[in-house]
Amino acid sequence: MSANVLGCILLGFEMRLRGLGALSLGLIIAGSASAQTFNQLVGFGDSSLDSGYFRYTSTGWNNEARFVTARANGAAITGSAGLMNTDFLAASFGLTLAPSSAPGGGTNFAVAGAENNSPNIGGGPSPSTVQQINNYLASTGGQANPDALYIIRSGGNDRTAFVAAYKAANGGASPPPGLFNVAVQPSLAALEASIKQLSAAGARYMILPTYFGTNSDLKAYQQQLWSDLSAAGVKFIPADSNAIRQYVAANPAAFGFTSVLPTGFGGVSACNPQIGFPGASGYGLICVPSTTPAGGAVNGTAYLNSQNSLQTSLFSDDQHISPAGQKIEADYFYGLIVAPSQMSFLAEAPVKTRTNVVNAITSQIPLSFSTPGAFHGWVSGDVSWLKMTNSSPGFPDDPGTPVAATAGFDYAITRDWLVGAAFSGGTTRQTFSLGGDFRQTEYAISLYSAYRKDAFWLNGIATWGALSDGINRVVPLGITTQSNQGSTDGTNISVAAETGYHFRTAVGALPDGAGRALKAPAVAPVYLTHGPIVGIIAQQVHINPFAETNASGAPTNLAFASQLRNSAVSELGYQASLNLGMWEPYARATWNHELAGSGRLVTASLLNITAPSYSLPAVLLGKDWGSATVGTRVGFAPNATAFAALYSQFGQNNVTTYGAQFGLNVALESSAVRAMY
Secondary structure, eight states, X not given: OHHHHHHHHHHHHHHHHHHHHHHHHHHHHHOOXXXXXXXXXXXXXXXXXXXXXXXXXXXXXXXXXHHHHHHHTTOOOSTTSSOOHHHHHHHHTTOOOOBTTSTTOOSBOOOTTOOSSSSOTTSSOOOOHHHHHHHHHHHTTTOOOTTEEXXXXXXXXXXXXXXXXXXXXXXXXXXXXXXXXXXXXHXXXXXXXXXXXXXXXXXXXXXXXXXXSOOHHHHHHHHHHHHHHHHTTOOXXXXXXXXXXXXXXXXXXXXXXXXXXXXXXXXXOSEEOOTTOTTOOSGGGGEESSSSOOSOGGGOOXXXXXXXXXXXXXXXXXSOBOHHHHHHHHHHHHHHXXXXXXXXXXXXXXXXXXXXXXXXXXXXXXXXXXXXXXXXXXXXXXXEEEEEOOOSTTOOOEEEOOEEEEEEEEXXXXXXXXXXXXXXXXXXXXXXXXXXXXXXXXXXXXXXXEEXXXXXXXXXXXXXXXXXXXXXXXXXXXXXXXXXXXXXXXXXXXXXXXXXXXXEEEEEEOOTTHHHHHSSOSSOEEEXXXXXXXXXXXXXXXEOOEEOBOTTOXXXXXXXXXXXXXXXXXXXXXXXXXXXXXXXXXXXXXXXXXXXXXXXXXXXXXXXXXXXOEEEXXXXXXXXXXXXXXXXXXXXXXXXXXXXXXXXXXXXXXXXXXXXXXXXXXXXSOHHHHHTO
């Protein structure tokens, strides 16, 4: 009968392992993915992204006298009159960025005045956005860098050209809303074809932001661009820059602005237009870093309104955003990019903390076997340090201190076979290195069984846990920080099995005085018990979808889809213990390998605008590591044994964890009953 019961229990464990193992095998077959590391930023588009194309080129606008004068007097030759969003975004990931026209070349192909598929609106022969993409692919042999971050924004100058042409043909009358969206279809189709080509060539990470303006034509244009590309299967990150502009305009003081509108529209731009040209447009490109203009008349430059106006005005001129505004937009982009990686920690943490629960039960099993009795009750505590890092520059880390407590009882069906149940509760606060954190709590129920036959032993543990998460994701936005709050729950199911063999070697005897000091016989043999360990723990962590809220109204909050994290970790190692009367010091060391494949994605969605969702890689942790434990068991009473241990995990890329466990095990029967065991 006992053998039948044991067979049923082991069969149950085997079925659970097959179920979880099948999921892990599926991931292995699917292949692995490298860590999400950006080694380039590549830009395509117009002056909203251009980081200084005309600072170097000898064609196009740079031939105009005002550009020559501005460059000679230190002008950045950018729409912001300083650093651009592309500069700030590249720096966020530890990258440097140069315009494609720079000596030696660069990867920002964006050009001020560029239209989708027509020559530059400024009259020079600088490339359209379609031509920029073609030039890039030609320079790479037709293969896009799969580890580059691409940013594309184009179409604003198409509308400017359309409006100018319409007014010229209609006595200065403005075109009716929506007419541009009809006229722009050919150039939009050409732009979409180029973006599709870029994607097919290997570009994996593309940001497609809206413009800062509130124009209804551009809104409809952007929605069509997103919709068409999404329908074609192109993966990209949508970004609603217009929502950010509106939020900044509604909260200027928080961002240090005294003006959030350009000159002529009820505000004050950071730069003044060149003297004698009050109706000039886009003059941020020729704004020198001085409150005094350089040159004069047609050779003159724009100049600063005040020494700090680039930080106190949102606009640099009549249409472009100042460096302070560019930094805000770049921070917004950065937050969108790293958010999925941050949220992936929600599913990674339970994989690590579950190991501690399994180890707590595993540590109690020898105590139940060594203390005579049929019924045993026990408790364990655990405190540890867990730091998961992201090796990719710019992506946040996630350190914290998990604590847990486990209580259980078991029943010895025979002297060599016991079954038991345990309840555990644990919590951890994992802090994001960008600020904010998530607090994760898990309550779990475990069923376990252990069998030994002579020197052979086998343990099996099945655990189901309920997860609860409270999230505070902080997004730096200019000089502010935005707090995005969310909560979700989930489950963590695991099955663990471990087996091994004990060799017992006599290594001496306790001294005559040991009986008094250690409550052991005056003379007792000392045995070294040692042997190999082999095991596996298969897990499936499921995190439910959730949406964040932002109390300040900033459009930085996101919605996140559900996550599924499969894990199957094998272990191979050795353990040893030494009986010294009431003391039994022990140690174990294992090599662990994650069998499940990598390549997990986390999906996020914008909440303030209709846009496709986007998916980016989860944090990638190492697949191999070592684990070591040293501790001692103490039989301080005939029916009670305790243990204390220190443990550490080492050698795993992007993970550091170590901690301490302690516990107490008590036989609950009378001495007569205990004597039977």
